[in-house]
Amino acid sequence: TQLLEQSPQFLSIQEGENLTVYCNSSSVFSSLQWYRQEPGEGPVLLVTVVTGGEVKKLKRLTFQFGDARKDSSLHITAAQPGDTGLYLCAGANAGGTSYGKLTFGQGTILTVHP
Amino acid sequence: EAQVTQNPRYLITVTGKKLTVTCSQNMNHEYMSWYRQDPGLGLRQIYYSMNVEVTDKGDVPEGYKVSRKEKRNFPLILESPSPNQTSLYFCASSFMVRQPQHFGDGTRLSIL
Numbered sequence: 001t002q003l004l005e006q007s008p009q010f011l012s013i014q015e016g017e018n019l020t021v022y023c024n025s026s027s028v029f030s031s032l033q034w035y036r037q038e039p040g041e042g043p044v045l046l047v048t049v050v051t052g053g054e055v056k057k058l059k060r061l062t063f064q065f066g067d068a069r070k071d072s073s074l075h076i077t078a079a080q081p082g083d084t085g086l087y088l089c090a091g092a093n094a095g096g097t098s099y100g101k102l103t104f105g106q107g108t109i110l111t112v113h114p
Numbered sequence: 115e116a117q118v119t120q121n122p123r124y125l126i127t128v129t130g131k132k133l134t135v136t137c138s139q140n141m142n143h144e145y146m147s148w149y150r151q152d153p154g155l156g157l158r159q160i161y162y163s164m165n166v167e168v169t170d171k172g173d174v175p176e177g178y179k180v181s182r183k184e185k186r187n188f189p190l191i192l193e194s195p196s197p198n199q200t201s202l203y204f205c206a207s208s209f210m211v212r213q214p215q216h217f218g219d220g221t222r223l224s225i226l
Contacts, residue, residue: 009154031212042118042204042217043157050212088156092212100164100211101172102147104157 002027004091006105013079014113021074021087021108029091029103032065032072037086037107046074046087079112086110116141120205120218127195128226135190135221137205143216145208146188147172148180150201151220157204162211163188195225 005024013019023032031050035043047056049065049072056063060083062075072089089105118139127133139146147162149172159172163182177199179191188207192199202222206215 006156033214035215040219042206042219043215044217045214048212048214090157090215100145100147100162100170102159102162102211102215103173104149104159106154106156 002029002091002093002101002103004089004103004105006089006108008108009106010109010111012111012113015080016078017112019076019079019110021089021110022071023073023089023091023105024071025091025103026070027091027093028069029093030069031092032069033090033092034063034072034074035088035090037088043086043088076110079110081112081114084110084112116216118205118207118216118218120203120221122221123219124222126224126226129196130194133192133195133223135192135203135205135223137188137190137218138186139188139207139216140186141207141216142185143207143209144185145210145213146182147206147215148178148188148190149204149206150174150199151204152201160190160203164211192223195223197225199223200225 034046037043054065060077093101148160149157161180163169205218
């Protein structure tokens with residue numbers, strides 16, 4: 001079973017601060033997706049990274065895929081209360097008998113205080 | 115509107131009483147999957163289906179069954195539910211596993 005270790009599990013910060021969430025694994029993934037989930041709703045995709053070393057930006061959010069495609073990070077600059085939510089990373093298996101599996105990290109609950 | 119529809123949204127039932135949670139998507143997606151979400155554990159994949167008539171186990175398949183007889187539907191069946199299956203369940207679909215997953219709004223199951 002492939003594992004994605006996501007950290008930190010909880011993050012409580014003030015508006016305007018920067019933060020980074022990490023997803024780490026010993027396994028290689030063909031792609032890494034980041035989702036955000038609001039209470040009472042299903043996760044919604046933020047970004048997909050596919051190539052090792054890839055960096056994608058979405059306004060104040062920066063996503064990076066590790067060179068070896070085993071880890072990823074999400075960096076938020078100048079966090080705002082509207083960023084509050086549960087952030088999830090998900091890795092798609094690189095191949096083999098578990099090709100269709102999608103493995104999620106445990107999630108990071110982010111709270112941004114005004 | 116493109117969507118994944120799960121039913122029911124909420125269900126309280128008793129141990130051993132068979133139940134089915136339906137999932138339907140209208141995006142012509144090949145890939146569908148079921149997850150359970152528990153505090154501190156994130157989303158764990160129960161079963162997935164690469165396409166019609168092809169299903170495979172995820173990380174936590176014990177106690178669950180699925181079927182994929184047509185592209186749009188992927189029901190989750192609990193033949194003999196037990197209290198440890200109390201959880202929030204999500205169905206998702208996409209064109210393929212590496213493509214963005216579209217999630218339903220979730221089904222909260224309580225098994226007493």
